[in-house]
Amino acid sequence: MHIVWKGQACFQITASISKEEKVNIVIDPFDESIGLRVPNLEAQILLSTHDHRDHNNIKAASGEYFLIKGPGEYERKEVFVRGIPSYHDSEGGAKRGPNTIYTIKAEDLVLCHLGDIGQKELSPEQIDEIGSVDVLMVPVGGVFTVDGKEAAHIVSQIEPSIVIPIHYKIPKLKIGLEGPDKFLKAMGAKSLLPEPKLIIKKKDIQEEETKVVLLEP
Numbered sequence: 001m002h003i004v005w006k007g008q009a010c011f012q013i014t015a016s017i018s019k020e021e022k023v024n025i026v027i028d029p030f031d032e033s034i035g036l037r038v039p040n041l042e043a044q045i046l047l048s049t050h051d052h053r054d055h056n057n058i059k060a061a062s063g064e065y066f067l068i069k070g071p072g073e074y075e076r077k078e079v080f081v082r083g084i085p086s087y088h089d090s091e092g093g094a095k096r097g098p099n100t101i102y103t104i105k106a107e108d109l110v111l112c113h114l115g116d117i118g119q120k121e122l123s124p125e126q127i128d129e130i131g132s133v134d135v136l137m138v139p140v141g142g143v144f145t146v147d148g149k150e151a152a153h154i155v156s157q158i159e160p161s162i163v164i165p166i167h168y169k170i171p172k173l174k175i176g177l178e179g180p181d182k183f184l185k186a187m188g189a190k191s192l193l194p195e196p197k198l199i200i201k202k203k204d205i206q207e208e209e210t211k212v213v214l215l216e217p
Helices: 124-130 148-158 181-186
Strands: 002-007 010-016 022-027 045-047 066-068 072-076 079-087 098-106 109-113 135-139 162-166
Touching: 002 162, 010 098, 010 109, 022 098, 045 079, 066 072, 079 124, 098 124, 124 148, 135 148, 148 162, 148 181
Parallel strands: 022 045, 045 066, 109 135, 135 162
Antiparallel strands: 002 010, 010 022, 072 079, 079 098, 098 109
């Protein structure tokens, strides 16, 4: 599986479902108005965590895709997706509305994308629905989501094998977010070098403490 971060909360994930066939999964494509160039995105499965311009530019993706925009259970091309209700703020959605957490099962791996979660912590019910996670994508930039310290707490609730920080300040982004430093410090991973992509198979997953992977946008 190839996992590529495109900036903000956007990912392009390529999973092999057989020796001959791959499936492209795109999560949260953003609009150019946020200051970042819209990347080339090819999708067979497209997920949007909530209806804000930096997460819902579904027209940015090419191809004939299966669109998922909310809670529920979905299956397409041997990829299993669960959408779990959550909130974009710490006030039950009163300020910024709902957000969908997604778990994605493919290649015997479980990925979890937290979208723009603003809850200070997950509920016991959400933790149960998320279950065991191999790779977690968590926002860390604060302001509109949890900040780095709060994100580290949510990571401790899920206990993934790998965590990728997302939705933080990067060059050209017009949205005022914090950088990843607070999160990296809380996770004890201050001196990481960004990688262009994460290439991973189930056999690479280690049953040890959570590893932080910093990706280049």
